[in-house]
Amino acid sequence: MEQSPLVYGGLILLSAGVLFLYLALVFWSPAPIITHESEKKYRSHASPKKLLPLSSLADTSKVDLTIVIPAYNETERLPIMMSSTIEHLDSLKGQRTSEIIIVDDGSTDGTSSTALRLASKYPKHNIRVVTLEKNIGKGGAVRHGMLYASGARLLMADADGASKIEDLEGLWKAMDTLAPNNGPAVVVGSRAHLVKSEAVVKRSLLRNILMYGLHTILRIVGVGHIRDTQCGFKLFSRAAAQQIFPAQHLPTWIFDVELLLLAKQLRIPVAEVPIEWHEVAGSKLNVVTASLQMLRDLLIVRANHLLGRWKASPAKAKSD
Structure with a gap:
């Protein structure tokens, strides 16, 4: 049966549309993160x-x-954040060996110099300062630090000190249960229990709108099972980090979602543990710009994973 010109025209338009969307995805996807030689040192x-x-x-x-x-x-x-961190590590009285990697993400205010002064202030602690040649985004800075970490367990913690470092012990106990033999596992510090608390109620209206909008989108992209994806307080076993961070592509602030999507793809167990949190003045996040960037990046990461352009392969981790 002969096809009508309208059918042919429709197929051509459909093919052109699919090609356009694919090219747009390639164009908007972030370029591979390049690590300079100086950034491999501290x-x-x-x-x-x-x-x-x-x-x-x-x-x-x-x-x-x-x-x-x-x-x-x-x-x-x-x-301020480092003072509380060191105080907590000291309270463990040598029960746990540790290192701290401060990744200066191309700062313009002398952050590296400040970090080095802190390293001198706390000489008994293994504080390493890495300076990136240019600003690449929080996700890129976290990824860099993780790729050069030597811990059996790896904690990402924000420099603002909004999360209470003492809550690390709750994450540590959850990790003991989730990965008793140092297997792949992720434990997420969660602020979900604070949704109706004063800490969240008193946040700006724009931040709360952003939070609820984000939760809706996260359910769509596949990580709605995690109540708080964006808390900057997450603990990774080394076996999990070895699989997740080399496969991370997003350098922007929504990178947490990609990490959790990768964990889901790799069938790495994830647990949430409630932590204390308070908003700290001085945030550099522009909520309007961040909202638009968030939507774009979530669509990019989901599309790339669905099409197989971005994927992680399970690897047999070395025992620690």
Whole structure:
């Protein structure tokens, strides 16, 4: 049976539309994150000027815990956060070996210098300062720190100190249950229990609108089972980090969603643990711009995963 010109025309338009969407996806997808040679090295209290080589996530662990702190123009808030972090680590009285990796995400306010002063202030702690050559985004800074961490467990923690570092112990206990033999697992610090609390009610109207809008979209893209994807307080076993972070593409602030999508794709168990949280002044997030970027990036990451352009392969992790 002969097809009508309208059918042929429709097929051509449909094909052109699919091609256009695919090309748009390729165009809007972020370029691969390039790591410069200087970024594979760090400075510390013991070596404030000479750059030393970082460890590799592919290697076996050397310490019990790595804390990765992404920092962009954080000269004011970082010292406060570090003070509470060091105080907590000291309270453990040597029960846990640790390192702290501060990743200066191309700051313009001397954040690296501040971090080095803090390293000198706390010489007994293994504080490493990595300076990225240019700002690539919070997701890129976290990814970088994780790729060069040497901990058996890896914690990402924001430089503003909004999350209480003592809550690490709750995440640690959950990890003991979820991955008793150092298998792949992720434990997410969650603020979901604070939704009707004063901490959230008193937040700006725009931030609350952003929060509820985000939750709706997350259900659509496939991580609606996680009540709080955006809390910057997450603990990864080394086996999970070795599979997730090399496959991460998003350098923007919505990167947490990609990490959780990768965990789901890799069948890595994820648990949520309630933590204390308070809003800290000085946020650099523009809620209007962030909302538009969020929608674009969520569509990009979901489309790339559905089409197989971005994917992670399960890997047999080395035992620690």
